[in-house]
Amino acid sequence: MLGCMTTDTPARLLQLLSLLQTPREWPGGELADRLGVSRRTVRRDIDRLRELGYPVQASKGSDGGYRLVAGKAMPPLVLDDEEAVAIAVGLRAGAGHAVEGVDEASVRALAKLEQVLPARLRHRVSTLQAATTPLTSGDGASIAPETLTVMASTVAGQERLRFAYRDREGGESRRLTEPYRLVSTGRRWYLVAYDLGREDWRTFRVDRVREPFATGVRFAPRELPAGSAAEYLRRSIRRRQETYEFEVWFAGPVEVVASRVPEWIGTPEAEADGGCVLRGSSGDPVEWLAVRLVMVGCEFAVRGPGELVECVRELGGRLSRAGAAGG
Structure with missing residues (x-):
């Protein structure tokens, strides 16, 4: 006997899609019972999902089953309340520090998710995050996830961004910018943007930004005076800081090393x-760069500078002694 009939087709399709996203095969009869419709209606709804691009696979048998399989395209996902809160909390935790691998794409995903979260779920996310403390964190300054999501949405929407900014000398100013990209260095987040007040390109440390505000004014993207936002940031840091040149040889294929080096x-x-060979310049402490080189996971030799060579030698000795003591 059927349960209460679901006559709202869009709502029924969303409910069906939510069931199919569970990693299991659903017998047609069980889906019909869950939805309160006939098996024929389930088959029609399955056809509608396929027309929308969802790759639903059917199995043969007396009570044929259905499952959602991986496809080339990615139609919209349907998340229940608990899933949406879990994803938002996870993305917020990663975005709060410039964690390597949690790059601009992750922040854009967080911005999109929080844009469509109902107020009750946004409150749950904020409450849960406020009540928890991460065991580990990056060694850079913490950033409010809301700051990153506002910035990411203006980058994606090509929308002018206004904010208060504190420079390294402590001076305060108001900036109106055309944001280009967010860049994570593994320690900090930076915004690469065209500063309309200065009429030039600038990089901004996101942990020094306050009160970011999306103005709603669209702009046509300008051509960045560098090959990429990462390259522009590297040049900008080199101009502002006392840097050192380094050269490191790795006993590994260039493709592998490139995939593991920011x-x-x-x-x-x-x-x-x-x-x-990796050549570059850095304004970071040699200790930080030494640890970062070890994390590549290949045998390597530092060719210069001498400070980095000595730092790696001391780090290697310390690790060897720690390993021997542990044995």
């Missing part, structure tokens, strides 16, 4: 011996 540090170049 673009802003530099681009490795292949060598005839099958390894590759």
Whole structure:
């Protein structure tokens, strides 16, 4: 016997899609019971989902089943309340620090999700995050996720962004910008933008930004005076800070090393011996760069500068002693 008939087709399709997104095969009879409709209606609804681009696979048998399989396209997902809150909290936790791998795409995803979350769920997300403390964090300054999501939405929507900014000397100013990209260095977030007041390109440390406001005014993107936002940031940091040049040889294919080294540090170049060389400049402490080189996961040799060579040697000795003590 059927349950209460679901006559609202869009609502029924969303409910059906939510069921199919559970990683299991659903017998047609069970879906019909869950939805309160006939098996024929379930088959018609399955056809509608396929027309919308959802890859629903059917199995043969006395009570044929259905499952949602991976496809080339990614139609919209349907999340229940608990799933939406869990994803938002996870993205917020990663966005609060410039965690490597949590890049602009992740922040854009968070901006899109929070834009459509009902107020009751946004409140749950904020409450849960306020009540928890991460065990680990990046070594850069913390950032309010709301600041990143506002910035990411203006980057994606090509919308002018206004904010208060504190420079490294402590001076306060108001900026009106055309945001281009958010860049994570693994320690901090930066905004690369065209500053309308200065009539020039600028980079801004996001942890120094306050009161970001999307003005709603659209703009046509300008041509960045560099190959990429990461390259522009690297040049900008080099101009502002006392930097040092470094050269490191890796005993690994250039493709592997390139995939494990942030673009802003530099681009490795292949060598005839099958390894590759990474050359660049940095304003970060040599201790931080030494640890970052170890994290690449390949044998390597530092060719310069001397301070980095000595730092790696001391780090290696310390790790060896720690390993021996642990044994």
